[in-house]
Amino acid sequence: MKGGWLRWIIPAAVVPVLVLLAYGFWTNPREIPSPLLGRPAAPFVLTTFDKAPLTLQDLRGKVVLINFWASWCIPACYDEAPALERTWLAYKDKGVMVIGVNVQDTEEPARKFLARFQHSFPNAPDPRGYVAVEYGVYGVPETFFIDRRGRVRFKHVGALTDETARKRLDSLLEEPS
Amino acid sequence: MIPELGYAATVVGFVLALYGAIAAVIGVRTGQANWLRTGERAAIGVWLLITACIALMLYAFLTFDFSVRYVAVNTNRGTPFYYRITALWGALEGSIVLWAWMLSVYTLIVVVRYRRRQPELYPWVLSVMLGILAFFLLVMSIPAPPFERLSPIPPDGRGLNPLLEDSGMITHPVALYLGFTGFSVPFAFAMAALLVGRTGDEWITITRRWTIVAWYFLSLGLLIGGWWSYHVLGWGGYWAWDPVENAAFMPWLTGTAFLHSVMIQERRRMLKLWNLTLIILTFGLTLFGTFLTRSGIIGSVHSFTQGSIGVFFLAFLALALLGAFSLLAWRTDGLRAQGELDSAVSRESVFLLNNLFLIAATFTVFFGTVFPLLSEAVRGVKVSVGAPFFNLVNIPIFLALLFLMGVGPLIAWRRASAENLKRNFLKPVLAGIVAAAVLRLFGVGNVLVLTAMALVVFVAGTIALDYGRAVRARRRSGDGWGAATWGLLLRQNRRYGGFIVHLGILVVALGVAGSQAWQIQTEVTLDKGQSVEVDGYRTRYRVRFDGLSASEESNHGKVTGTFTLTDGRGKEEVLSPGRKFYPQEQTPIAAVDYRLGIFEDVYLVLGDFARDGSQATIKLQVNRMVSWLWIGGLVLTLGAALAILPDHRKPA
Numbered sequence: 001m002k003g004g005w006l007r008w009i010i011p012a013a014v015v016p017v018l019v020l021l022a023y024g025f026w027t028n029p030r031e032i033p034s035p036l037l038g039r040p041a042a043p044f045v046l047t048t049f050d051k052a053p054l055t056l057q058d059l060r061g062k063v064v065l066i067n068f069w070a071s072w073c074i075p076a077c078y079d080e081a082p083a084l085e086r087t088w089l090a091y092k093d094k095g096v097m098v099i100g101v102n103v104q105d106t107e108e109p110a111r112k113f114l115a116r117f118q119h120s121f122p123n124a125p126d127p128r129g130y131v132a133v134e135y136g137v138y139g140v141p142e143t144f145f146i147d148r149r150g151r152v153r154f155k156h157v158g159a160l161t162d163e164t165a166r167k168r169l170d171s172l173l174e175e176p177s
Numbered sequence: 178m179i180p181e182l183g184y185a186a187t188v189v190g191f192v193l194a195l196y197g198a199i200a201a202v203i204g205v206r207t208g209q210a211n212w213l214r215t216g217e218r219a220a221i222g223v224w225l226l227i228t229a230c231i232a233l234m235l236y237a238f239l240t241f242d243f244s245v246r247y248v249a250v251n252t253n254r255g256t257p258f259y260y261r262i263t264a265l266w267g268a269l270e271g272s273i274v275l276w277a278w279m280l281s282v283y284t285l286i287v288v289v290r291y292r293r294r295q296p297e298l299y300p301w302v303l304s305v306m307l308g309i310l311a312f313f314l315l316v317m318s319i320p321a322p323p324f325e326r327l328s329p330i331p332p333d334g335r336g337l338n339p340l341l342e343d344s345g346m347i348t349h350p351v352a353l354y355l356g357f358t359g360f361s362v363p364f365a366f367a368m369a370a371l372l373v374g375r376t377g378d379e380w381i382t383i384t385r386r387w388t389i390v391a392w393y394f395l396s397l398g399l400l401i402g403g404w405w406s407y408h409v410l411g412w413g414g415y416w417a418w419d420p421v422e423n424a425a426f427m428p429w430l431t432g433t434a435f436l437h438s439v440m441i442q443e444r445r446r447m448l449k450l451w452n453l454t455l456i457i458l459t460f461g462l463t464l465f466g467t468f469l470t471r472s473g474i475i476g477s478v479h480s481f482t483q484g485s486i487g488v489f490f491l492a493f494l495a496l497a498l499l500g501a502f503s504l505l506a507w508r509t510d511g512l513r514a515q516g517e518l519d520s521a522v523s524r525e526s527v528f529l530l531n532n533l534f535l536i537a538a539t540f541t542v543f544f545g546t547v548f549p550l551l552s553e554a555v556r557g558v559k560v561s562v563g564a565p566f567f568n569l570v571n572i573p574i575f576l577a578l579l580f581l582m583g584v585g586p587l588i589a590w591r592r593a594s595a596e597n598l599k600r601n602f603l604k605p606v607l608a609g610i611v612a613a614a615v616l617r618l619f620g621v622g623n624v625l626v627l628t629a630m631a632l633v634v635f636v637a638g639t640i641a642l643d644y645g646r647a648v649r650a651r652r653r654s655g656d657g658w659g660a661a662t663w664g665l666l667l668r669q670n671r672r673y674g675g676f677i678v679h680l681g682i683l684v685v686a687l688g689v690a691g692s693q694a695w696q697i698q699t700e701v702t703l704d705k706g707q708s709v710e711v712d713g714y715r716t717r718y719r720v721r722f723d724g725l726s727a728s729e730e731s732n733h734g735k736v737t738g739t740f741t742l743t744d745g746r747g748k749e750e751v752l753s754p755g756r757k758f759y760p761q762e763q764t765p766i767a768a769v770d771y772r773l774g775i776f777e778d779v780y781l782v783l784g785d786f787a788r789d790g791s792q793a794t795i796k797l798q799v800n801r802m803v804s805w806l807w808i809g810g811l812v813l814t815l816g817a818a819l820a821i822l823p824d825h826r827k828p829a
Contacts, residue, residue: 007509010454011502018495021468024550025487072761074250074335075327116329 035136036152041066041144042134046101046124049111054099054124056150063172064146065098065165068132071109073140080141080159081117087165088121095148096169100124103132103140147172179242183233183324190226191314193219198307205300213300217288220303223310224281230274234265234323243334246327247271253336253761255732264337266350269486270323275350276467277313279358284310287362295383301369302362309361312493320486336732339759339766345405353398353425357463359391360432364460364501367453371504376449376511381439386821388439392432393817399425400685400810411767411782413698413798415806418567423546424466427539431459434535437585441528444590445516450509451532457501462539464494469546520592527585534578541570576628579686582679583636586672587643605638621694629690633683640676666819674820681813684805691802700784702794713777713799716745720752720781720797725790734758735768738783738793742772754783754795778803 041064046054056064067084069077088098100123102110107125114123126132135144135152145154145168154168197219204213236242238261243249251264251271260267266275284306291299317323363384370380402422403415416422435455442448468490505512518525544551545566587601613631621627644665651661666673701709703722710719723739737755754770771780777799784794 007506008503010506011499014495014498014502018491018498020547020550020554021491021494023554025491072335074331075246078331 036144037155039152040150041146041152042131044131044134046126046131048122048124049102049107049114050122052122054122056099056146059097060150061148062095062097063148063169065096065169066101066135066144066146067099067160068101068103068135068137068140068142068144069113070103070105070140071113072105076159077113077141080161081113081119083160083162083165085117085119085121086162087160087169088119090166091169092121094173096173097121101126101131103129103137145169145172147175179233179237180245180324180326183230183245184318184322186226186229186233187314187317187322187324190223190230191311191318193226194223194307194311194314197223198304198311201300201304201307213303216300216303216307217292220281220284220288220307223307223314224285227274227278227281227314230317230323231265231278234271234274235262238262238264241334243332244326244328244330245323246325247323249327249331249334251334251337253334253732255730256334256337257342257731260337260342263341263347266354267337267341267346270317270321270325272350272354273313273316273321274323276354276358277310277317279354280306280310280313280361283358283362287365291383297373297375298366298369298380298383301372302365305365305368306361309365312489316486316489320489336759336761339733339757339762340409343405343409345401345409349398349401349405351398352394352401356391356393356395356398357425357428357466359387359394360428360456360459360463362387363391363435363456367456368501368504371453371501371508374508374511376453376508378443378446381442381452385439388432388436389817389821392429392436393813393821395425395429395432396813396817397810399429400806400813404807407803408769408771411769411796413696413780413782413796413800415692415803418545418564420546421466421470423542424462424469427542427546428459428462428466430535430539430542431455431462434532434539435459437528438532441525445525447514447516447518447525448529449514450505450512453505453512454502455532457498457505458539460501461494461498464490464497468494522588522593522598524585524588524590524593527581527588531578531581531585534574534581538571538574538578541574542567545570572625575686576625576632579629579632579636579683582682583632583639586676586679587639601639601642605635605642608638609635623694626690626694629686633687633690636679636683640680644673644676667822670819670822674816674818674822677816677819678813679816681809681811681816683809684812685809688802688805688809691805692800695801697799698796699798700794700796702785702792705791709795709797711797711799713744713779714801715776718745718779718799719743720779720795722793722795723751725786725793730757732759736783736786737768738786738795740770740781740795742779742781752779752781754781756783756786773804775804777801 041056043057044055048054065087067080069081071077084098084100088096091098098121100114100119100121102123102125105125110125135142139157141159143156143160143165144152145156147153153172156164156168197216200212200219201216204210204216234245234247237245237248238252239258241248241252241254247268247270248264251267252261256264265271284303287299287302287306291302295302363380366380366384370376399422402425406417407413407415435452438448438452438455442452468487518529520526583605584602589597609631612634613627616627616630621630644662647665647669648658648661651664652658656664695714697711697713699709699711703709703720705722705724708719708721710717712718719742721741721743723741725736725738728735728737735755735757737753740752740754742750742752750772752770752772755768756765757768758765767782769780769782771778778801780798780800782796782798784796786793
């Protein structure tokens with residue numbers, strides 16, 4: 001092997017492995033395929049913390065973002081809370097509804113959470129977890145995007161960011177109703 | 178206050194480590210000792226700063242300082258004292274701190290031990306160690322800051338992952354990281370040897386004991402991880418080929434290969450290039466493990482995606498591998514073997530085969546672990562391979578390795594004569610065959626288990642044979658049995674330490690073979706007072722459900738079942754498996770109870786139950802020979818301790 005280029009095969013062999021690993025960054029293991037995608041969203045009726053009824057069926061024709069959260073979910077739910085409120089304020093006049101569903105929680109800390117982030121969109125407790133089970137929620141936070149025709153279109157696991165919310169909502173709003 | 182102090186210590190530490198790494202090199206290049214001295218002082222400074230980070234973090238945990246995000250995520254006011262300390266390494270950021278701290282301790286030891294003794298290699302070793310430290314401090318500064326501030330300060334924290342509230346979690350990560358970081362030292366010496374051009378056996382002789390220490394801690398970490406899995410997760414197993422487990426297993430495999438192949442280099446001046454490759458791979462795999470489990474590119478039950486940390490690790494991995502292998506390619510000319518392989522039937526070739534199999538195992542584990550990624554890249558579909566793949570491919574490899582373990586230490590160097598083979602292996606082979614035949618008569622039908630048992634007896638036979646001969650030789654000079662054994666262990670501590678480690682591996686192998694081949698499992702719902710009977714292998718067990726009780730612990734509620742276990746001899750014992758309900762978890766955590774035995778464990782998991790305590794569903798398992806894994810770990814410890822004693826032999 002004296003002086004030959006062959007010796008450089010060793011370092012070169014590392015490259016494809018590194019490339020494969022780098023490729024991993026472009027894939028998203030959080031995109032856990034949900035069997036619900038494309039299916040009609042399960043209807044539910046809840047009572048918000050302000051004692052107002054909240055019925056999914058009434059929102060047909062709007063794009064709906066359903067966020068499942070809990071007050072003990074530190075830090076992810078705390079991270080995404082401001083983004084949710086910003087998204088709501090930016091989209092509420094564009095035919096979008098944002099709903100928070102509080103799961104596996106108790107009332108007092110949940111109310112504190114809402115007060116801290118001053119959420120102005122409807123938030124409702126799901127005390128027995130029926131809605132969470134219907135939507136196959138693994139953990140909090142999880143966010144579902146429902147199109148105007150009432151079908152589940154996207155599921156996001158983990159803290160939601162402004163960009164993700166914007167991207168998903170814009171694409172659903174572009175669709176003809 | 179704590180977040181600011183901690184962050185300052187981290188950033189200063191990073192700058193200091195980087196400075197030290199560069200200063201050491203300037204010292205060598207210019208020949209000015211002052212530069213080297215400042216590099217050393219930087220190493221001491223880095224150690225002090227990381228120690229300060231640990232102290233600050235502990236203080237924050239003990240005082241419930243929830244302004245530190247990491248503390249708020251990993252404890253709450255109910256977390257018991259004990260776990261507030263171990264919570265330090267309960268998640269990513271803290272683990273990196275622990276890792277960096279161990280590395281800084283090792284660096285300090287290198288400074289103290291080698292500054293006078295190895296004037297030529299030492300500056301480069303120091304530079305490489307500080308370079309690695311700089312990387313970890315960079316990770317602590319940017320993508321995984323342990324001292325990130327949480328604002329507003331929450332009234333209470335989330336709490337430690339309940340699965341980590343276990344004694345195994347005190348020792349498991351510590352042992353594992355001592356192993357991972359331990360391989361940095363031989364790696365740094367290897368790099369220094371390449372840079373200086375002294376690629377002989379020097380770096381191997383210097384780092385021999387370091388390698389054994391790292392290997393030992395890694396082995397221990399793996400075994401304790403298995404114990405944790407067995408008694409906490411409640412599925413009755415200890416190894417699931419999960420990506421995280423694989424990540425720790427791969428450097429163990431290459432590290433084992435390295436431990437063996439360096440012996441050939443010491444003895445026959447062969448395999449220089451190969452040994453350097455192995456240590457680079459081992460070091461690379463320790464980084465890869467962290468990358469894999471923390472970047473979130475592969476899904477695992479253990480892992481949580483953590484932002485940009487993966488990019489940092491991949492970049493450093495690329496730098497380390499490309500840099501090290503390029504250095505290797507550049508020095509190829511000096512790495513040609515001075516010895517030659519004389520015969521296929523020789524100790525050299527057996528060691529080569531051992532390396533080949535270990536690398537094959539590493540490759541299959543690597544391939545299986547990244548397979549989801551590969552299949553997504555090539556076919557666009559995410560497909561995982563599971564335990565069946567790993568078992569199918571690896572069982573034959575490990576059986577072959579067992580066989581080589583018996584042959585390697587006894588076969589002659591260079592060329593083994595037929596006489597040598599007969600003298601050393603005839604009796605052990607016969608013993609193995611007889612053992613298999615006897616087990617077959619007792620009704621063991623599984624071919625793999627029979628093979629494994631036969632091999633274990635064969636290897637144990639070779640060790641006994643060798644030991645017997647050596648002791649007899651010493652007795653001729655007038656020693657008694659005890660004195661002869663003692664003298665042998667101390668005089669030839671490397672050889673007999675190695676043998677004891679081999680015995681430990683044999684015991685572990687028996688445990689694996691036994692537990693994989695036999696398991697009885699049943700799931701039943703019992704009314705209060707009702708019993709279930711299950712046949713073990715040696716006796717019949719009866720489990721009676723006596724009732725449920727609820728209790729409130731500091732940070733969780735617990736429902737405990739009381740069951741009376743009676744074995745065939747009428748001996749009674751109360752088992753109390755339970756379920757723990759943590760407010761921050763949606764699903765309850767099982768608290769397993771078991772009766773451990775040398776041959777059989779009775780393993781009880783509480784499933785659903787009626788709230789009034791009238792009914793309970795249990796999973797009842799009888800697991801065979803799992804205890805041998807833990808006993809093997811103890812034997813391993815003895816052997817490794819013996820092997821790292823200073824060498825008494827005169828250099829050959």
